[in-house]
Amino acid sequence: EWTPDSFVETTVAALKEKVGNDKVVLGLSGGVDSTVAAVLLNKAIGENLYCIFVNNGLLRKDEFESVLKQYEGMGLNVKGVDAADRFLKELAGESDPEGKRKIIGRVFIEVFDDESHLLEDVKFLAQGTIYPDVIESVSATGGPSATIKSHHNVGGLPDFMKLKVVEPLRMIFKDEVRRVGKSMGIDAELLGRHPFPGPGLGIRILGDITAEKVRMLQEVDAIFINGLKKWGLYNDVWQAGAMLLPVNSVGVMGDERTYEKCVALRAVESVDGMTADWVDLPYKFLQETSNKIINNVKGVNRVVYDISSKPPATIEWE
Numbered sequence: 001e002w003t004p005d006s007f008v009e010t011t012v013a014a015l016k017e018k019v020g021n022d023k024v025v026l027g028l029s030g031g032v033d034s035t036v037a038a039v040l041l042n043k044a045i046g047e048n049l050y051c052i053f054v055n056n057g058l059l060r061k062d063e064f065e066s067v068l069k070q071y072e073g074m075g076l077n078v079k080g081v082d083a084a085d086r087f088l089k090e091l092a093g094e095s096d097p098e099g100k101r102k103i104i105g106r107v108f109i110e111v112f113d114d115e116s117h118l119l120e121d122v123k124f125l126a127q128g129t130i131y132p133d134v135i136e137s138v139s140a141t142g143g144p145s146a147t148i149k150s151h152h153n154v155g156g157l158p159d160f161m162k163l164k165v166v167e168p169l170r171m172i173f174k175d176e177v178r179r180v181g182k183s184m185g186i187d188a189e190l191l192g193r194h195p196f197p198g199p200g201l202g203i204r205i206l207g208d209i210t211a212e213k214v215r216m217l218q219e220v221d222a223i224f225i226n227g228l229k230k231w232g233l234y235n236d237v238w239q240a241g242a243m244l245l246p247v248n249s250v251g252v253m254g255d256e257r258t259y260e261k262c263v264a265l266r267a268v269e270s271v272d273g274m275t276a277d278w279v280d281l282p283y284k285f286l287q288e289t290s291n292k293i294i295n296n297v298k299g300v301n302r303v304v305y306d307i308s309s310k311p312p313a314t315i316e317w318e
């Protein structure tokens with residue numbers, strides 16, 4: 001019978017056997033899968049696991065600093081690489097959704113490759129690939145781990161992708177990953193985090209990306225997500241976030257007319273992200289959240305709530 005404890009025991013033994021005394025590099029994303037993979041490898045090989053956590057400048061507010069601290073607190077051998085400026089510079093002027101994804105994927109690979117070159121004698125690349133990713137990469141629709149896969153053939157293979165691959169979670173599902181994480185003592189809050197796309201806020205800022213738009217959306221998103229937690233709604237929602245729309249609308253403040261940005265809030269229920277329904281959040285919550293956003297985030301004067309299901313709408317707007 002499958003139990004998290006027996007999975008940990010056999011996987012740690014298998015990792016020791018496979019990796020021996022060699023070094024392994026792993027990219028942490030702040031998400032559940034890469035974290036659980038890292039903790040398993042850390043149990044098996046300790047300091048020979050080199051984790052890299054890249055700030056692409058498109059993470060949630062304060063996430064890079066707080067998640068990095070959390071990783072360090074878990075005893076992981078992790079290096080935080082703040083590449084926010086590099087990503088923003090490369091993204092400047094790009095407003096096509098797939099164009100933005102390509103740039104973010106390419107720059108991530110460049111940064112990761114630079115970092116893995118600083119390590120000597122690395123033999124393995126570990127990834128937090130889970131079973132649905134394995135299936136999805138076969139059907140090639142571009143799930144979380146597709147960022148790396150779909151950029152394979154752009155200008156030759158980066159060196160780190162020539163490494164031997166270790167994927168300790170490739171045979172298990174998300175709920176099992178969470179149970180494994182729990183049995184290894186990983187913080188429940190971290191394990192319960194909503195999924196977050198690899199390109200991050202980059203695909204929630206419709207149109208081109210600027211530092212100012214990122215800052216604005218980070219503030220909006222933080223108010224929404226913290227509100228969901230405060231109201232005890234966070235765990236009833238599969239995924240939530242805010243979109244910064246490329247439209248200005250007229251508003252009024254005092255005697256002045258304003259002409260400022262509109263944001264859309266989205267919260268969905270889902271099992272696997274393939275289909276989704278919008279969540280019937282309480283009006284009082286939406287009212288409080290909208291007021292907080294408009295009163296606190298400079299440049300935003302209108303908030304709307306997305307009531308579209310997938311299909312035919314998607315979860316993200318880009």
Ligand code: XMP
Pocket residue numbers: 101142143144145147195196197198199239273274310313314315316317318
């Ligand atoms: P859609 O918008 O296609 O999203 O309904 C389904 C799920 O996939 C996530 N998503 C992505 N994840 N890279 C990722 O790693 C991407 O380019 C990407 N696009 C969408 C989305 O957040 C949702 O969980």
